[in-house]
Amino acid sequence: MSDKKETVLRIHPHDNVLVALQDLPAGTTITFDGDNITLVTDVAAKHKFTMTDLGTDQEIYMYGVLVGKTNGPIAKGSAITVDNIHHAASDFKLGERKLNWHKPEVDKFAQRTFLGYHRADGSVGTANYWLVIPLVFCENRNIMVLKDALVEKLGFRKAKTYETEVDSLIDLYQAGNSVESILNADLQMESGERSQKKLFENIDGIKFLTHDMGCGGTKSDSDALCGLLAGYITHPNVAGATVLSLGCQHAQASILETEIKKRDPNFSKPLIMLEQQKIGKESTLMQEALKQTFAGLIEANKLERTPAPITKICIGLECGGSDGFSGISANPALGYVSDVLVSLGGSVILAEFPELCGVEQELSDRCVDVDTAQKFMHLMRTYNARAEADGSGFYANPSPGNIKDGLITDAIKSAGAAKKAGSSPVTAVLDYPEKVTKPGLNLLCTPGSDVESTTAEVGSGANVVLFTTGLGTPTGNPITPVIKLSTNTRIFQRMPDIIDINCGTIIEGTETIDQVGERILNYVIDVASGVVQPKSVQLGQDDFIPWKRGVSL
Incomplete structure (x- = not known):
């Protein structure tokens, strides 16, 4: 200093x-x-x-x-x-295992529990959702028809829709106001939620995961999609799912079923699989989907929150809209949270492999065994080589916003991003869309793109995501609460509607990294228990983008 x-x-x-x-x-x-x-x-x-x-x-x-x-x-x-x-970044090679680390004091959290939804496979959800999923983009329209039919009638419409503001604009136009006066008008603001009382009190919502994949691309992409969707269906935050298939696409129902069995051999959740080309008429497909989904919701509503140890929380570590303070405030605070949870026997996920460029040696040395280290190094080299073959590379990762706010090179960005993982050993390295099966720090190969990466972390089992931002970003997820943490006080004050926790106090010297970390973990427990809804959930920020295995930084 x-x-x-x-x-x-x-x-x-x-x-x-x-x-x-x-x-x-x-x-x-x-x-x-x-x-x-x-x-x-x-x-x-x-x-x-x-x-x-x-x-x-x-x-x-x-x-x-x-x-x-x-x-x-x-x-x-x-x-x-x-x-x-x-x-510029240093080269890396297989080195000696460096598994000694400074375990934080965990007495404050050793006996803490959260109220979650216990599943048959032993996992515990921080939420209870029903999924409606297309196996191929051809079914997206039918998925949206189901959404229009179900969401408001069942009382799941929460997000502000701005319909009242549109009504005000229509009134101004019909009254003959000029364009200038309309632009300067103070619109009537909608207050409160528009949703009626929920019919199913123990269900947090029905989520509709539309996408543009399943056919027409590479077979490997459609297979990976099935793996990702299987990760969502078997996820502890999901009670059951309705899946619509056209029938002729690459992403076959049989592939999805195989991927589900990989993740949960004794899978017992309600799973409704409907194939349009077998059923025939769209109206018959829709009626069958509505009836069976409604019946599934009745069963899902029977489950209630009960206590579980916080080691049943799997935290996804994420960042987006990073700035020059990310690596010295919010990210190290997440590192503290990570180390506490790992010390207690929980699991965390660090992803965004393009943003680990330059810290490969440290992370590979922290891998618990040689095979794990070699898998990490192989994935990093293969991913970067694929990017360079397409005329890019990890060096191209920083965005204009990153650069403007102090992250001049990818290695600078990466060195700060890696602080989210704390100092514990790496217990497993996962290739997308593999599932977390071991406690401890897991490295998951994903792009640096925050929506694709968050989507992947949740598919691998994260039931809470901690997301740091220095510039402000509204990313969320359909089934897992995404908690936003600002790296600086200015952005927290400017965007209080999307950011939950301010870590700028570390920069200002009013709190230490450990103090902020404890504040974050207490908030995580409240969110996991359903006591608090983070802003991404309040806003209905349901971002879902599967990774096409081509280059995405």
Whole structure:
């Protein structure tokens, strides 16, 4: 730390750049470790600046790892940018197992329980949903017809629809108002929820997972889709499912059934499989789907929440709209939560493999055995090679928003993103869409795209997702509560309708990482018990995008 910890931060002793914790104008003198650094450029909050003069092709280190190299000489006290440095990361190889880690104090949580839905396979849900799924995109229309018929009548319509605002616009137009006056009008705002009382009190909702896959693409993509859908059907947050099949598509019902058995050999949930080409008339298909779904809902409603140990919570670790504070506030706080849950015997999932570029050596060394380490390294190399063959690579992962807010290279972004995983050993490496079967830290191969990655984490078993954001993003999931955590206070105050927890207090020095982590875990327990609904659930943010195994960063 510098003598003004509210101004700059050195993340790791080996780093040769400092992070600005607030906007610093050119000419500002920073005293760090007895050295005076006068800034020769403006340095915006979240961005980094050099501690010494650097020559051409010199290495840049953050979080103790290589994150870039200089394009030319950079003067001491200069901001690093996309113009003066480029992505670089260290190579990785099979190393020695490094399984010693600092276990956090867990006494506060050792006896904690949550109220969940106990399933026959021993898993426990944090919610109780019924799914309606198309095996192929050809059935999407029928799925939406079922949605229109069921959701409001059964009292599951919650999200604000803005219909009252549209009524106000119609009234203004019919009254002869000008376009300018309409644009400047204060619209009548809808208040409260529009839904009637729920018919089935113990069911959280019916979710309709439309997609654009199942046929017309590669056979491997349709097979992976069946695996993902099987992950959702067997998920602890799901009571049962209605599946519509056309009949002639690649994604056959038999493949889905095989994938279900892989994940739950004694599968016993209600599963309704209807094939349109066998049934014939659409009206007959719809009536059969409605009757059987309604009967399934009656059975699903009989289940009630009962206590379960918090080790039955499987947390998905996710980030989106990341910024330069992600790796020093919200992500390390998630790392603390991860380590606590793992210490108690629970499971967590770290995904987004393009955002682990540069930290492969650390993570592979943390794998519990050689086979696990080799699987991780193979997936990383194969994925990056496929991306490069298509004219891209992990280096192309940072978005314009990431770069604008301090994540200049993929390695910088990755080094901060990996902090979500804490310090525990890696117990398993999973290839999409494999299911979590072991407690501890699981690495799941997914894209860095937050919706695809969140979709995959839930398919692998996450029944709560913790999602950090520095820029603000509304991502949710149909069946698993997604809790949003801001890396900075400004975005928390600007977007309180989509963000649940502020981790910016770490940057401000008013809370420690451990204190914020404890606050997060207490909130997770409340959400898992159904006591609190995170904003993504309140908004009906039901994002669901299966990964086509082609390149997606």
